[in-house]
Amino acid sequence: MLGVNALRTSILRYLALHPEGATSGAIGRDLDVDYRTVWRYLKEIETQGGVTSEQAEGKGQSDRWRVYKLNVDAREEAIQTYLKFLRGS
Numbered sequence: 001m002l003g004v005n006a007l008r009t010s011i012l013r014y015l016a017l018h019p020e021g022a023t024s025g026a027i028g029r030d031l032d033v034d035y036r037t038v039w040r041y042l043k044e045i046e047t048q049g050g051v052t053s054e055q056a057e058g059k060g061q062s063d064r065w066r067v068y069k070l071n072v073d074a075r076e077e078a079i080q081t082y083l084k085f086l087r088g089s
Helices: 006-017 024-031 035-047 072-087
Strands: 051-057 064-070
Touching: 006 024, 006 035, 006 064, 006 072, 024 035, 024 064, 035 051
Parallel strands: none
Antiparallel strands: 051 064
C-alpha cells in the first residue's frame, strides 16, 4: 500500500533484531535471498546513512568480510519524516 520495498524493509528489520550486526551472507541465508542482492541493498542503505559497516577479519587473510549494523538514529529520523509526509505536514 505504501510502496515500501519488501526486501529492503526485511533487511532493516533483520538488522534491528541483530544489533551486533551481520554480514550480507548471514542476512541472505536467513532471508533466503542471494547475498549479492542483499549486499547491493546494504550498499545503497549505507550510502543513505541507514547502516554502518566495518571490516571484520577471521583467522586467515582470505577470511575478511563486512559486518553491517543498523543506524537506529537514522531509522527513527526517517520514520518521523515519513510520518510527517503521510500526514501532509
